[in-house]
Amino acid sequence: MNRDKKTLALYGAFVVLALFAFYKGYSLLRGEKPEQAQKAAAEASAPGELAVDLNEKQVAAIKSGEAGSKSFAIERKAVGNIDFNQNMLTQVFTPYQGRIINAYPNVGDKVEKDQVLFTIDSPDLLTAESTLIAAAGVLKLQNATLSRAQKMKSFGGASQQAVDQSTSDQQTAEGALKSARDAVRIFGKTDAEIDKIIQERKADPRLIVKSPMTGYVTSRNAAPGLFVQPGVAPAPFIVADLSTMWMLANIPESDTPDLRVGQEVRARVAAYPDREFKGKISVMGASVDPNTRRVFVRSEVEDPDHSLRAGMFANFVIGIGDSKEGVAVPTTAVVREGDGSMTIWIVKSERHFVRRTVTLGHQQDGFYEIVEGLQPGEKIVTEGAIFLSNILAGGAD
Secondary structure, three states: OHHHHHHHHHHHHHHHHHHHHHHHHHHHHHOOOHHHHHHHHHHOOOOOOEEEEOOHHHHOOOEEEEOEEEEEEEEEEEEEEEEEOHHHEEEEOOOOOEEEEEEOOOOOOEEOOOOEEEEEEOHHHHHHHHHHHHHHHHHHHHHHHHHHHHHHHHOOOOOHHHHHHHHHHHHHHHHHHHHHHHHHHOOOOOHHHHHHHHHHOOOOOEEEEEOOOOEEEEEEOOOOOOEEOOOOOOOOEEEEOOOEEEEEEEEEHHHHHHOOOOOEEEEEEOOEEEEEEEEEEEEEEEEEOOOOOEEEEEEEEEOOOOOOOOOOEEEEEEEEEEEEEEEEEEHHHOEEOOOOOEEEEEEOOOOEEEEEEEEEEEEEOOEEEEEEOOOOOOEEEEEOHHHHHHHHHOOOO
């Protein structure tokens, strides 16, 4: 039995040597050199791979390079819009009803704190100032009456009861004047203005409404003759601090586990395609929209030069983690095939190219991350990949 096994082994070895000798002899008869055989072996496609051979003219349209590595940031993208920072926006209403006399700044104008926005003819202010003037007159009269009663008492011309009554009336008049001054002060009048009203005994019904903050007028509904009331919309003026703006987006619910308040956000708008606006997430919605299956996300972005405008569309990029290294190829090297697969072309030799299916990761700065199907250093077609795919499909010569 062992002898039969040895015989079979020798016979097999003899057959292998005979086939090798036949191949070498056939190669010599064809004039094929060993290095040419190695080249042919290198150009052979692996099972399942599709290859293309080009002529000299076609090769001139192809550019190639080695696959490299690049640091890819872990990000999520979304589309949203710009809005005013509602936490830094004030609707300026009149504190009392009346008709507008004058309105000063226009939309887009910068206003400082305590700058006059508009004035109104206020019947309430007129009533308060009239009461003030009357109270001042009563106090003046009671002061004179008390002084006269005290003088008459000194030589027996008046009783102590009369003096006490005059003192009580004078103190009541003092309290009424103080109350009247406070009522006028509520309308924004200063002590100097109140003293002037008393001295001139002239009521001024103009109520001055000032800006409560420094900012820009974003809306104006005030016009001379318009009757306005406290808290009744629309507000005569809206003033906003535009140093920060809101960016509003709706994120797919599948991305919400990666997002949190405080993460950095970068945004671009069509008006400034080469500029990046930076900010941070300030609010994340507490619920998912049942129709869109998305979650509301709000970010605050610094805009010191007031370039952004409410209503602008913006593309958001939200960083969700540290960068990672990956195999990188130019976006021009990747072809989306008709079946939806993503492919690249491997350079096997000067004119021989093999198509390979790959799995893509992130896309940043003109590069794709190749998650699977390619190793760093492999030579690939960087420009003209779609041309090769067309040749393979029979769409180009």
